[in-house]
Amino acid sequence: MVDQGRYLEGDRRLTADVAIVGxxxxxxxxxxxxxxRGARVLLLxxxxxxxLRQMTQREGEMRARLYQERGARATIDLAIRVLGxxxxxxxxxxxxxxxxxxxxxxxxxxxxYHQVAGCSPRDLEPVFAAVERQLSVSEVPPREWNRNNQLxxxxxxxxxxxxxxxxHNRVGCQGSGFCELGCPFDAKQNAAKVLLxxxxxxxxxxxxxxxxxRVVHDGQRAxxxxxxxxxxxxxxxxxxxxxxxxxVLAGSAVGSAVVAANSRLPDPHGQLGHGLRLHPxxxxxxxxxxxxxxxxxxPQTYECTEWLDFAEDSARRVWITTVFAHPVGAAVLLPxxxxxxxxxxxxxxxxxxxxxxxxxxxxxxxxxxxDGRPRIRYQLELDDSRQLALGIRACARLLxxxxxxxxxxxxxxxxxxxxxxxxxxxxxxVARPHHIALTSVHPLGTLRxxxxxxxSVVGCSGEHHQIEGLFVLDGSLFPTSIGVxxxxxxxxxxxxxxxxxxxxxxx
Amino acid sequence: MLQLTRRRFVAWAAVGVGAVGAGLAxxxxxxxxxxxxxxxxxxxxAPWQYLVVQAAGARIVHPxxxxxxxxxxxxxxxxxxxxxxxxxxxxxxxxxxxxxxxGRFERFTALDSAAQDEVLQAIERHRVGxxxxxxxxxxxxAFMALYEQDSSWPAIGYPGPLVPQEAS
Numbered sequence: 001m002v003d004q005g006r007y008l009e010g011d012r013r014l015t016a017d018v019a020i021v022g023x024x025x026x027x028x029x030x031x032x033x034x035x036x037r038g039a040r041v042l043l044l045x046x047x048x049x050x051x052l053r054q055m056t057q058r059e060g061e062m063r064a065r066l067y068q069e070r071g072a073r074a075t076i077d078l079a080i081r082v083l084g085x086x087x088x089x090x091x092x093x094x095x096x097x098x099x100x101x102x103x104x105x106x107x108x109x110x111x112x113y114h115q116v117a118g119c120s121p122r123d124l125e126p127v128f129a130a131v132e133r134q135l136s137v138s139e140v141p142p143r144e145w146n147r148n149n150q151l152x153x154x155x156x157x158x159x160x161x162x163x164x165x166x167x168h169n170r171v172g173c174q175g176s177g178f179c180e181l182g183c184p185f186d187a188k189q190n191a192a193k194v195l196l197x198x199x200x201x202x203x204x205x206x207x208x209x210x211x212x213x214r215v216v217h218d219g220q221r222a223x224x225x226x227x228x229x230x231x232x233x234x235x236x237x238x239x240x241x242x243x244x245x246x247x248v249l250a251g252s253a254v255g256s257a258v259v260a261a262n263s264r265l266p267d268p269h270g271q272l273g274h275g276l277r278l279h280p281x282x283x284x285x286x287x288x289x290x291x292x293x294x295x296x297x298x299p300q301t302y303e304c305t306e307w308l309d310f311a312e313d314s315a316r317r318v319w320i321t322t323v324f325a326h327p328v329g330a331a332v333l334l335p336x337x338x339x340x341x342x343x344x345x346x347x348x349x350x351x352x353x354x355x356x357x358x359x360x361x362x363x364x365x366x367x368x369x370x371d372g373r374p375r376i377r378y379q380l381e382l383d384d385s386r387q388l389a390l391g392i393r394a395c396a397r398l399l400x401x402x403x404x405x406x407x408x409x410x411x412x413x414x415x416x417x418x419x420x421x422x423x424x425x426x427x428x429x430v431a432r433p434h435h436i437a438l439t440s441v442h443p444l445g446t447l448r449x450x451x452x453x454x455x456s457v458v459g460c461s462g463e464h465h466q467i468e469g470l471f472v473l474d475g476s477l478f479p480t481s482i483g484v485x486x487x488x489x490x491x492x493x494x495x496x497x498x499x500x501x502x503x504x505x506x507x
Numbered sequence: 508m509l510q511l512t513r514r515r516f517v518a519w520a521a522v523g524v525g526a527v528g529a530g531l532a533x534x535x536x537x538x539x540x541x542x543x544x545x546x547x548x549x550x551x552x553a554p555w556q557y558l559v560v561q562a563a564g565a566r567i568v569h570p571x572x573x574x575x576x577x578x579x580x581x582x583x584x585x586x587x588x589x590x591x592x593x594x595x596x597x598x599x600x601x602x603x604x605x606x607x608x609x610g611r612f613e614r615f616t617a618l619d620s621a622a623q624d625e626v627l628q629a630i631e632r633h634r635v636g637x638x639x640x641x642x643x644x645x646x647x648x649a650f651m652a653l654y655e656q657d658s659s660w661p662a663i664g665y666p667g668p669l670v671p672q673e674a675s
Contacts, residue, residue, distance in 0.1 A: 057668030060655045070585075072647075078640035176669045184670050233585075295665060327665050331650035332643075337567040337631070338624060349664030371587050412631055412639065434636035437643075 001200065002049045002088055005209030005229035011239040012229075016042035016205075017505045019225050019244035021212045021259055022251030023047075024090020025487050026474035026494040028191035028199065029131075030248050033498035035202035037507040042242060043199070044210040044227055046255070047086035050093070055184035059328045062181035066094045068254075075364070075376045079433035080280055082376055082440045084252050088208050089192025091252070092487060095441070096179050096300045097168040097188055098321075099137045100484040101128045102492070105310035114479035115451035117460045124492055131491045135169035136189045144175065146297025148322045148352045151288075153302045155402035161306035166321070168298070177296040181326070191491075210240055215247050215263040215470060222247040222469035246469045246505050249447070250494065253277075253476040257366035257446035258374045260457075266466040269454045272447065276364035277481040278378055278440035281357035282431055283323055283333055284392055285344075286399030287406040292352045294324040307394050308359065310483060317384075318391035319483060320398070323355035333437050335414040344408065354398060356391025357442075359483030360384045366446045376443075380433050388431035388438075396423045411436040442486050447476035461500035462493075471501050539616070548577060551584040551591065552598075559602045560645070562616045566623050567649040571659065578652035597641045605630050 018034050020027045023045035035041045050065050063071035068086040075082060085091035104121035111120055131137075142165065145153070156163035169189040176185065186193060196206055209230045216223040224243045228236040249256040257273045265272060304320040325333060327348065334344050344351075364378030380388075396407045400419055409415040411430050417423065430436060449472070450456030453465040462477065464470040473494040475486050482489055541554035549557055557576045564575020583594055602615045608629040611618065615626055630642040653659050660667050 055670070056672070057670050058655070058672075060651060077636060078643070079636060174669075178668070291664070293664075327654035327660065327663060328651050331654050332647045337627060337646060337649075338569045341567075342569075342571065345663050369589070371589055373587065434639045 002196070003205065003207045004049055005207050005240070006048070006232050006237075008229045008238050008240070012241070014042055014240065014242045016040045016242060016244045018042070018246045018248060018501060019044065019242045020248040020250055021225065022090060022249070022255060022474065023088050023191065023196060023206060023208075024085055024250065024252065024474070025092050025191050025490040027090070027248070027250035028092075028195035029491050029494035030250055030473050030498050030501065031199035031204045031206070032195045032202070033495055034502055034507070035199045035204040037502045039502060039505055039507050041199060041204035042244065043196075043204060043206045044212055044225065044240070044242070045088050045090075045206065045208045046211045046230070046251070047088065047090075047208065048232075049088040049208045050182060052184050052186055055182040057176070057178040057181055057184065059181065059326050062094075066182055069373070073374075073376075075378045077433070079380070080278060080378060080438040080440050082254065082278065082443055084254055084443065088196065088206070089190055091441070092188070092190035093182050093192055094180050095485075095487060097170050098300055098485040099132065099135070099167040099169055099488045102482050102489040103310045103484060106480065106482050109312070110479050114448070114455065115460075116449055116479060117451060119460065119493075119496065124496060127492045127496045128488065131488060131495055132167075135194060135491070136171050137167050137169045137488075139165050139167050140298060140301040141165075144173070144298055145301045146175070146177070146294060146299075147290075147292045148294035148324060149298070149300070149302045151286075151292070151352045151402035152304060152322050152354060152398060155398040156302075156304045156306070158401045159397065161304055161398075163302060163304040163306065166301060166303050168301070170298075173298060175297045177299060177324070178326070179299055211236070212251070212259050213262055214259060215249075215265070215467075217263065217265070217467050217470065219266065220466075220468060221245070222467055246501060247471065248501060249470070249472045249476070250474045252474055253443040253446045254366050254374050254376065256472060256474055256476045258368055258372075260447055261366075261368045262372075265464065265470070267457075268466070271455065271457045273366045274363070275445040275448045275479065276366055276376070276378055277360050277362075277444045277478070278364065279357050279360060279442040279444070279481060279483075280380060280384070280388070280438045280440050281355045282388055282392060282436055282438060283353050283355045283410060284395035284399065285334075285408040285410065286352045286354075286402065286404030287347055287408070288350050288352055288402075288404055291349045293349050294322070294352055295326060299324055304394070304398065307391060308483060310359070317359040317387045317483065318394065319357045319359065320354055320391060320394060322353065324353050333410055334408075335410045335412050352399060352402065352404065354395040356388060356395050358384050358387045358391065360481045380431075380438070385431050386428050389426060389428045392430055393423050393426050396426065409436070442475070444475040444478045444481060444486060447472045448479045449477040450479060462497040463500065463504070469504055471497070471504075473497055473501070545577065549580050552576070552580045555602070556595065556598045558616050559598050560648075562623065563601055563627060563645055564649040564652065566620065566627055567646055568653045569620075571653055573653045573656065575649045575652045579648045582648060582651065594644070597644065600641065601626075601630065601645070608633070
């Protein structure tokens with residue numbers, strides 16, 4: 001039973017063995033693992049508890065209920081939208097349930113170049129397997145693919161490109177197609193449904209609507225958290241002081257970095273907040289004679305990996321899958337306005353849409369703005385921008401191979417190709433910031449792990465190099481981009497490192 | 508004969524700049540009329556700001572029709588103060604600065620539809636990224652105003668949510 005901070009009366013002083021910040025994949029997994037070991041766990045979540053009844057499938061309402069800054073969070077130059085969860089269950093409540101393991105090449109590179117020990121493919125294999133069992137992960141059978149995904153699969157086969165069905169953590173899916181607005185049918189086997197109830201069964205306490213301001217520490221040891229309960233509109237109310245000798249940051253690569261920055265942690269080598277990766281993505285639409293109705297069915301069930309490999313210095317760093325948005329999202333992504341824009345919106349049901357996401361080398365930084373919100377700085381490097389252009393061309397080829405009459409690249413000004421047009425004419429700089437809508441749903445790597453304190457913030461156990469008892473267990477840990485949707489990686493790292501946290505409190 | 512000393516020059520210049528500033532401020536915010544029924548509903552916008560957003564929004568959603576100004580006022584009032592300041596600056600830019608991008612000296616709200624479209628396109632395609640981003644903010648709010656309404660969905664072939672609305 002989640003306590004709702006919005007109903008807390010008066011200032012509170014709470015105690016726990018372990019205080020966890022954030023209830024998404026990492027926080028919920030850590031809570032479950034630690035509570036199971038007998039630790040007194042207190043988990044604080046900034047966002048609200050959203051019931052199934054409140055999952056109305058309406059964009060405006062659900063963006064406000066589920067997303068940070070109502071879905072409008074962006075890099076400081078407004079070039080890239082950065083979506084993240086703000087509710088009990090975090091981003092696992094509104095993600096698309098894709099389950100992919102961290103590529104072994106990435107894990108090996110972390111060991112070789114980032115001094116990450118104990119996280120090799122062999123170390124993590126049983127952890128991935130256990131997480132997948134816990135979350136009921138399975139391959140989505142072709143009979144459940146919607147038309148958008150069928151078209152992608154058909155095209156990949158026609159072009160002879162590598163592609164395959166993906167795995168999901170959903171059971172009893174109704175195929176309504178509203179995954180990114182939360183599932184009113186409770187089909188997602190996510191942090192809120194699977195892990196938090198388990199943690200609570202073992203005695204963990206979960207409180208929503210509480211924003212953690214800083215980690216309390218004495219320069220050597222973590223002592224707890226300072227937080228504020230929020231009212232229903234997100235305005236601060238009562239003070240919440242948590243006394244806990246062990247603290248876990250699990251509020252995402254953006255949220256955890258903000259709490260860390262506010263906490264004035266020792267940062268002798270200037271690493272804190274640096275190394276942000278975003279996996280920026282672009283969308284490309286194909287117009288079909290048939291009604292595709294991509295807004296229905298499971299949004300992403302097939303991937304094309306022809307343009308993605310994880311070799312060092314790879315020239316193929318683009319992951320392609322399907323994507324679709326409900327009307328507001330689609331209207332905002334489509335370029336232009338007025339009559340031209342309406343003409344394309346009238347074709348909404350006939351559009352198939354693919355997305356190209358780059359396994360990025362660009363590196364950004366998360367700091368704190370004057371009003372306490374994150375300051376996300378990220379400049380897309382030329383090489384990554386060219387990879388996105390490569391991805392856009394690949395999406396165009398796939399859409400035409402699937403039978404598209406026209407392909408729309410939503411740049412400004414827009415590029416509309418017919419079957420007779422040369423795809424190679426799409427320029428290398430088509431994906432430069434502010435000229436096309438760039439979206440990130442996978443911020444990673446602001447409190448990186450590694451044995452070398454000169455190049456990382458936390459050690460390979462997830463514990464801060466300078467502050468004993470302060471752990472980071474979320475995607476902030478990752479030293480580089482991972483090139484695939486990260487939820488399974490985040491669950492797995494939290495599960496893998498939780499025993500180190502337990503050991504710190506003698507469990 | 509009055510000597511133009513350095514001190515006098517600075518004093519007169521200060522008075523002159525102040526007068527020009529006051530005149531500009533008056534010019535920026537006067538000559539606008541909003542119906543009382545609408546003005547009483549505004550929580551964030553000054554009447555002139557409402558008219559600018561309403562005019563720009565009308566061109567963005569054209570030929571559909573929706574009150575973007577009122578929607579934007581209600582939506583944006585919930586933003587953090589820093590963002591509200593940015594929005595305010597953006598509205599001022601659209602009304603008084605952006606027409607210059609197309610060689611026009613009138614206010615945006617005084618232009619005809621075709622000229623307003625040209626101005627909006629100039630913002631949308633401006634070489635400065637933050638200006639383009641400003642256009643995207645306007646556009647996002649305008650399309651939220653339009654496509655969050657059930658009545659807009661049949662025209663695009665979108666059947667809407669599967670759960671009944673009373674669930675909210």
